Amino acid sequence: MTQQTDWRFPLASRWVLAAALVVLPLLTVQSVRLGHQVLLRLEGLSTAATDNMQWVMSQAEVEHLKLEAAVHAVREGADLPHLRRRFDIYYSRIATIVESPLFEELRQSATGGALLRELSGRLDRMAELIDVSDEQLLQNIPLVETELITNGDEVRELALFGVVIQVEGTKAKRLKLFSILSQLAWVVLGLFVVLAITALMLARMYRRGRLLAEDRSRAASRMEAMIASxxxxxxxxxxxxxxxxxxxxxxxxxxxxxxxxxxxxxxxxxxxxxxxxxxxxxxxxxxxxxxxxxxxxxxxxxxxxxxxxxxxxxxxxxxxxxxxxxxxxxxxxxxxxxxMAAEEELRTARDDALAGERAKANLLTVMSHEMRTPLTGVLGAIDLLEDTEPSHEQARYLQAMRVSGELLLHHVNDVLQLSRLEAGVDPEKIRVFDLQELVEGLLESQQAMALSRGIDLSLHCSLGASSVVAGRPRAIQQALLNLIANALKFTKEGAVSVDIQRIGETHQVEFQVADTGPGIPEEDQQRIFEDFTMLDASYRRGNEGTGLGLAITRRIVLAMDGQISCESEVGEGSLFTMSIPLPMATAPLDMPDSAAHPQSGSSAVLIVEDNDINRLLLEQMLVQQGQDVTSAAGGLEAVEAAEQGSFDLILMDISMPEVDGIEAIRRIRERKLAEGTDIVALTAHAAPEDHARILKAGFAEVITKPISKRERADLIARRAGKTPALADEPTNENIVQFFEALGPERARGFLVTFCQDV
Known part of the structure; x- marks a missing residue:
């Protein structure tokens, strides 16, 4: 991370410097003003001015004495010019005291002012006596002498009073000067302090400026290096x-x-x-x-x-x-x-991977279709043969054929379901159902296998106040069936127990399947949930399978936000635990009797199937259930049949040449044929996207081949509104009737094809 340098001067220092720069001019102006006043005061107290005042005062008294001496010396007219000159000098001294600024303070005082007025008045009177003709002046000499007698005392008193005034004034001026000097000293001190602060701030700014300059130089060098590199x-x-x-x-x-x-x-x-x-x-x-x-x-x-x-x-x-x-x-x-080139390579790789996934999905779809189609014929033929009252040995062979066919179908279903789970497809919606009833029915279906292997299969349920829950019953049934079937497969003798209980007051329900089988080593207990994993993959393994059962179970449980785990001891057995959120729910209301028990009787069913064997076998099985069956070998024939007749239900294959099932239903609905009749897709396509595409085309339901006898009966009851007759015992139909119905050559050809498919 790049450290940002703060190039600004600190805020407090900037304020101090600004204040100093404001105060400094003010102090400078004040110091200049006070200095000027000091100069003026010093000038007022200068020795020359003081001496001049004292000299004028003393000269006034001296000139008075000289005038007085001149008056006493007058004898004749020749002495008068000297007298007049002395009077003029004395007059000028008194005039100086009256008019000069030096004596302003003297004139302003009461005593000094009175003395000056007396002297000025007497001086004016003496001027009137002297400024006359010589003859008259000689006569006025006595009067002048009289005036001078009184005038001498006043001149002396004025001189003394002037000295006093001068001393007091000088003292006041000195005090004023001292005050000004004190103020000037404080101002100078303040000016010095401000100058010192300013100098300090400037020094700090200079030092910081140098540091900032160095930092900027380093930052510039770093930036230059960064840009260059x-x-x-x-x-x-x-x-x-x-x-x-x-x-x-x-x-x-x-x-x-x-x-x-x-x-x-x-x-x-x-x-x-x-x-x-x-x-x-x-x-x-x-x-x-x-x-x-x-x-x-x-x-x-x-x-x-x-x-x-x-x-x-x-x-x-x-x-x-x-x-x-x-x-x-x-x-x-x-x-x-x-x-961009790498991204293009990634896009190409992604497209190739997607293409591979699509190819895989297409392969699974095609293989599913191509394997389910003959399996439909195989299992359908087995259904028909089992109804012909075979011998004990034939029944064993038929049972072996059924087990092999159903096992093959189970493997196909496992691979397809794994593909669906990997794609995150879970078509089942959450429904309300009775969990205990579902589990009891599941265990009942497995009791025969358990008894045949000498295994005690038991169930214990503890679901609290109600066993009705909201969840995905088919997924739970399949996951639990996989665990039970796995336990039965690996347990030779002993017991398999199923324990189901709700955890406290929570939504979590725990399923535990325990067996007394050989157990699983600890290092393999996580690996068994991986795809295509079989702990014994040798040629002599004792149990068949694809290694997908537990992998599918784990995916099913995770898709329901649940968890699955395994605990096992070699030689002691294994315990598989599933924890699935299944909140309690309110049981749905019972359906009316009319809906729960549809009307019995024959239904008109149209079968659309391009495979001759599958079409014939499905036709024979529906006829045995009491249905009125019409067959069509392709989509075009199906449209013509719908136009010519009325049907309660249409079972239509999807993949057919020329006109497939999607196109056939489009034409039927477009021409408003078979209105009110459900058209059900009976197909070997098992992929969810295929089912979605088929349903979008307008089919009421999608049934994946092969379809069992019970599923056929349920389909007829739901879609045609009729309950087919399902006999507990085999019907009278047999292989002879099969040959009679088809003819020897055609029946033989079907049987040869059947054997090849098997």
Whole structure:
């Protein structure tokens, strides 16, 4: 799994850096502002300004004294210019104090303001006394002296008060400057901290940037190696269709070098001509509307074009990589020529296997038909011969013939049933039936064999409140019969017990068949359920069979969602256990007497059979049962007979030359002949698909050859509504009557054919 690298800076660090970058300008502006204020305060506290103020104040007092000395020195008119000059200088000193910004604080104070107003008023009065003619000035000298006396004290007081004001102002300015300097110190400290944090974050970013750059370099190298070593062709194409990247696998698959491919139009290079128009339409549709079909659709099977001009199958996966307005298409292409060839081989093998299965099924169908047809004649002839009162020796021979014929039929049925079970075909539907009654009847049918072999065959049922269940009675009967017959076959003397019980309150019913036979070795206890498995397959084996009985039983049980197992001890016997889900059910209502006991009497039956022996034997057997029988040797004769006469039941073979049974019933129903009459298929075809096809054609029922006397009687009762006369003792018909009915030559020919079939 590829590990994805997180290229982003951590969220907390990004927030800290953003905050620092916001605070840093604010602190810088504040530090500049405070620094400017410090400069202004320092300028206000500079020595030059302070000295200038003190000098002006002291000069004002000095000039007052000089003016006072000049006034006292006046004797004559020649002294007046000196006086006026001293007054002008003094006046300028006082004017400076009144107007200069240095003395703003002095002027704003109550005491200082009052002193300045007094000085200004006296100065104005003195100016009026001095700014006169020399004669008048000489006369005003006493008045000027009087003004100067009071003025001197006020000038001195103003100078002292100015010093006090200056000291206090300087102190306040120093405190203000200290406050500003303190604020500036905190701002500078904060600025230093923020700068330190910013520097730290930048250092971390730089270090992380280097790590990320190294990671990206490594990732790029890995990606480059992956692309170079990829078995799939990788193409990077821009939105105009030009190839931007072409890896080594692409070179090997398409036959172009990277230098040849890069910069070329992809559709002109590797897309077959018959697909280029569709490719152009798809690209145009995507760029205009964003609609995608192949892009992001996973693996898509298309065709590619090699440099040699060969068109070959490819598997394509297409995705988009977009950064801002830059969009590229990344294509992964795989040459699937070998896979397609392998799939074609698999399809060919599958088709061959299916053909083999069909051939096997056809073979089984044909063999079933071809074997059942003569078996029908053999067993039918045996039925007729047994009714001719044969001698004891003849009866033994007939019994041997019947056993061999029925054994052969049993083997055919086993093979066909195995084929049906392998195909998963189970035509039997779930029905409600009495399980105990079914099992008791089954054991009763096997008692004769058990007695003949000196075996005690017993049954014990424990089915709870009710023995009526819902299941497949025929399948259960066959599976249980196979186990019982198997136990009887391998047990020379002793006992065979059948135990049936319901497991608690569940749906599971357990069937156990135990015998005292030779037992089965442990290593063979699973193998006996395999097809065609016989533990003694030598030429001297003592029991005949196909080795399919237990295999069929296992398949039957599994088809009913059941389980089967075997436990055995060599020399002690065997125990076979079947567990099958059979839920309890409500017994169906009894049928009315009229339905349960059909009317006795003769029925008009039409037999359609192309095999002369089978047709004759079936005709004779039905005549012996008291039926009015008409025969037809093929489908065409059957249609003509249905048109000319009325029948209670039609028994029709399927495989017949020219017009077969399917075509014959189609013509009969199409021409509305034999309406209301059941047409039953009597055929040697035993495959389920054949039965389904026959029933679909319109037949009321399908009976597989050969058919026993009891089955014939049941069929007539169900389909013709008449109960045939079944005598317990043989009828008076004999072999002589057989020859008389057919004629010597024809009867002899049938018997020769019969012997050949046997």
């Amino acid at each position: 990829s078995l799939d062709a990788i193409l990077v194409v821009d939105r105009e269709g030009r190839i931007l990247a072409f890896n080594g696998a692409a070179e090997a698959i398409f036959g172009y070098s990277s230098a040849e491919a890069i910069g070329q139009k992809m559709q002109n290079l590797i897309i077959p001509p018959h697909l280029r128009e569709a490719h152009d339409r798809g690209m145009k549709r995507f760029l205009e509307s964003g609609e995608t079909r192949v892009i992001g659709a996973g693996r898509v099977q298309l065709e590619g074009l090699r440099k040699s001009g060969e068109v070959f199958p490819v598997e394509l996966s297409l995705s988009i990589s977009q950064t801002g307005q830059d969009m590229v298409f990344v294509s992964f292409l795989r040459d699937i020529s070998d896979r």
